[in-house]
Amino acid sequence: MKDEKAFSSIDLVGQCLIDEPRSLAFEKAIKKIVKPEHTVLDAGTGSGIMALFAARSGAKKVYALEFDKYVAKTALADFKDNNFKNKITLLRGDAKIFTFSKDLYFDVVVMEMLTTGMVDEFQVQAINNLHRQKVVNENTIFIPKLQETYLALAETRFNIYGFLIKMVKHLWNNLSQNQKVKMLSDRVLISSVDFSKHNNEDFSVILKIKVKRNGTFNSIYLSSVCFLTDNYKIKDTETLNSPVVVPLEEDINVKKGKYIKIKISYKYGGGYENLKVKIILK
Numbered sequence: 001m002k003d004e005k006a007f008s009s010i011d012l013v014g015q016c017l018i019d020e021p022r023s024l025a026f027e028k029a030i031k032k033i034v035k036p037e038h039t040v041l042d043a044g045t046g047s048g049i050m051a052l053f054a055a056r057s058g059a060k061k062v063y064a065l066e067f068d069k070y071v072a073k074t075a076l077a078d079f080k081d082n083n084f085k086n087k088i089t090l091l092r093g094d095a096k097i098f099t100f101s102k103d104l105y106f107d108v109v110v111m112e113m114l115t116t117g118m119v120d121e122f123q124v125q126a127i128n129n130l131h132r133q134k135v136v137n138e139n140t141i142f143i144p145k146l147q148e149t150y151l152a153l154a155e156t157r158f159n160i161y162g163f164l165i166k167m168v169k170h171l172w173n174n175l176s177q178n179q180k181v182k183m184l185s186d187r188v189l190i191s192s193v194d195f196s197k198h199n200n201e202d203f204s205v206i207l208k209i210k211v212k213r214n215g216t217f218n219s220i221y222l223s224s225v226c227f228l229t230d231n232y233k234i235k236d237t238e239t240l241n242s243p244v245v246v247p248l249e250e251d252i253n254v255k256k257g258k259y260i261k262i263k264i265s266y267k268y269g270g271g272y273e274n275l276k277v278k279i280i281l282k
């Protein structure tokens with residue numbers, strides 16, 4: 001069977017656009033960083049909002065890259081409607097492999113293809129491609145600059161409407177009030193992805209975590225924060241970096257004071273189907 005896309009591409013893009021805390025935080029960072037002499041790349045431009053922010057902040061030139069045909073058409077219309085069609089050039093293609101013109105260099109890269117722990121989107125690969133193509137260097141400023149991801153042992157109630165449904169849950173603020181998650185440990189930093197660098201595309205870590213409360217360890221709780229600039233941090237918003245619970249295959253009764261040793265591994269952008277949690281010691 002052909003790997004068809006299951007969802008409309010435009011609805012997430014539209015939700016991102018109207019997520020004001022997220023969008024305005026990016027605008028603040030863009031305004032602070034972008035200077036009149038700068039050439040800016042907005043990769044995964046969606047509605048084009050980040051490219052528009054960069055143009056309005058006075059960038060000399062902005063390139064907006066998008067692989068989805070319909071989304072790209074919408075962004076192009078936005079650039080025209082806002083009289084930025086000369087300043088912003090739309091590029092169509094996959095940021096992981098896109099071939100840029102040899103004479104291009106980006107002073108600033110804005111990239112909001114972000115997900116918690118970078119499990120579900122290809123931002124790491126897209127940035128590696130920019131380094132491979134030498135269109136960025138150590139002077140290029142990346143917005144965001146860094147993503148930190150934290151993990152906690154958790155007990156999650158997977159019963160819903162009288163059924164047991166053990167699936168990955170994104171705990172969006174406005175939907176998660178009834179989702180019961182009991183933290184069984186502190187949150188432990190598991191990764192700091194520096195978006196200004198070339199990164200390994202596989203992630204793996206072994207952790208020894210102290211249990212803080214008695215309970216049934218049946219899931220891991222992942223959460224992320226992004227540093228848009230060196231000292232400007234954004235936590236989760238409605239569409240960015242939502243906490244996620246990932247169910248385990250087994251339920252493990254744990255006691256306060258004990259240690260659990262686990263291995264987490266996944267490929268950035270590979271989705272939750274490729275995330276493995278191995279219990280090494282219980």
Ligand SMILES: C[S@@+](CC[C@H](N)C(=O)[O-])C[C@H]1O[C@@H](n2cnc3c(N)ncnc32)[C@H](O)[C@@H]1O
Pocket residue numbers: 009012013016017043044045046047048049050065066067068071093094095096111112113114122126
């Ligand atoms: C989370 S949305 C964000 C849109 C916009 N940057 C914003 O901040 O509102 C991510 C966008 O990146 C695009 N995208 C995802 N992967 C991509 C890739 N490999 N190459 C180009 N665009 C991509 C999606 O189609 C979508 O429009």
